[in-house]
Amino acid sequence: MKKAEVYILSGFLGTGKTTLLRRILQHEKESARKIAVMMNELGSVSIDSDAVDSEVPLKELLGGCICCTIQDKLESQLQGLLFDHDLDAIYIETTGAAHPVEVLDAVLSPLFADKLVIKGIITTVDGKQWINRTSLDPQVHQLLLEQVKHADLVIINKSDLLNESEQAKISMDLQGLNPGAKIILSSYSKMPMKLLEGLAYTKKAETADSHVSADLRLSTYVYRFQNAISQRAFEDFLRALPDSIYRIKGYVLFDHSSYPDLFQYSYGMPFYMKEYMKMPLNLVFIGQVTDWNDIEQQLRKLEL
Ligand SMILES: Nc1nc2c(ncn2[C@@H]2O[C@H](COP(=O)(O)OP(=O)(O)OP(=O)(O)O)[C@@H](O)[C@H]2O)c(=O)[nH]1
Numbered sequence: 001m002k003k004a005e006v007y008i009l010s011g012f013l014g015t016g017k018t019t020l021l022r023r024i025l026q027h028e029k030e031s032a033r034k035i036a037v038m039m040n041e042l043g044s045v046s047i048d049s050d051a052v053d054s055e056v057p058l059k060e061l062l063g064g065c066i067c068c069t070i071q072d073k074l075e076s077q078l079q080g081l082l083f084d085h086d087l088d089a090i091y092i093e094t095t096g097a098a099h100p101v102e103v104l105d106a107v108l109s110p111l112f113a114d115k116l117v118i119k120g121i122i123t124t125v126d127g128k129q130w131i132n133r134t135s136l137d138p139q140v141h142q143l144l145l146e147q148v149k150h151a152d153l154v155i156i157n158k159s160d161l162l163n164e165s166e167q168a169k170i171s172m173d174l175q176g177l178n179p180g181a182k183i184i185l186s187s188y189s190k191m192p193m194k195l196l197e198g199l200a201y202t203k204k205a206e207t208a209d210s211h212v213s214a215d216l217r218l219s220t221y222v223y224r225f226q227n228a229i230s231q232r233a234f235e236d237f238l239r240a241l242p243d244s245i246y247r248i249k250g251y252v253l254f255d256h257s258s259y260p261d262l263f264q265y266s267y268g269m270p271f272y273m274k275e276y277m278k279m280p281l282n283l284v285f286i287g288q289v290t291d292w293n294d295i296e297q298q299l300r301k302l303e304l
Contacts, residue, residue: 007119007120008120010123014247021093024196042065043063047282059077065094065098079112090116121201122151125155126267130173151178152201154174221284221296223295225252226281228254229252237302247286248283260281
């Protein structure tokens with residue numbers, strides 16, 4: 001019986017997992033393989049699902065991490081996918097807070113032993129964030145290390161923001177941490193797709209942490225804009241954000257425009273992309289924040 005290949009896309013928040021998924025999906029489309037995608041998001045609303053064409057079966061697991069709170073849901077969603085489709089491969093995009101091995105454990109249920117073959121864990125790393133990793137929260141730093149140590153393929157992404165000696169230094173660091181993995185430098189998650197075929201999962205040493213995402217104390221918050229806002233005021237708001245906010249994504253409507261922008265923010269860097277249709281103006285925040293009230297007040301003020 002044919003087994004569906006499983007690829008786990010791992011990497012901290014905003015490192016380029018969805019960008020990578022888009023590339024892989026394009027490649028799979030050209031290869032005419034039947035694939036499905038599972039996307040796990042910490043936030044309760046979906047922003048990245050438009051990365052997946054409508055003909056590709058997609059299961060979204062929102063509002064928690066498959067490595068801990070919604071593990072059961074993953075099992076039933078996988079079962080559904082395998083029952084409904086004759087799949088060549090399944091790509092699982094994890095939340096940036098997930099420990100890849102815990103996600104793997106969730107997939108390695110006896111239920112799927114004769115239906116799935118684990119091809120490997122692909123981890124994306126934000127090069128600049130890696131260089132500055134010691135200034136991160138210690139739990140986040142630990143998670144970055146774990147995501148690299150357990151990968152079969154590591155993509156050092158955002159290399160457009162690194163100089164040559166930084167690129168060489170990171171490549172050496174990561175190869176030292178995980179000598180068995182293939183390590184490549186990339187920008188916008190470009191990679192030779194033949195690396196996917198060659199991927200073979202190998203089990204690494206036992207993990208240090210059992211419940212990384214709980215230890216990270218990450219929380220999410222969704223703000224829904226009712227009105228258009230000034231881009232300048234929004235950028236002032238971003239500049240004043242604390243480092244404990246790791247990721248923002250969603251849609252913002254500026255008062256000089258009739259359509260919203262898809263807005264992305266990771267590791268302090270904002271990115272805008274014009275949309276040409278009306279979208280719900282939800283903005284998802286992820287960070288080590290216990291009280292989102294202050295952020296909410298600031299966002300409200302932007303709408304006045
Ligand atoms: N400069 C630069 N930006 C990049 C690169 N790759 C991705 N980005 C940008 O980084 C942001 C985050 O990319 P995503 O692919 O959404 O990251 P992600 O890991 O899926 O994010 P989460 O799912 O929220 O954890 C987006 O604005 C991308 O356009 C890169 O190589 N260089």
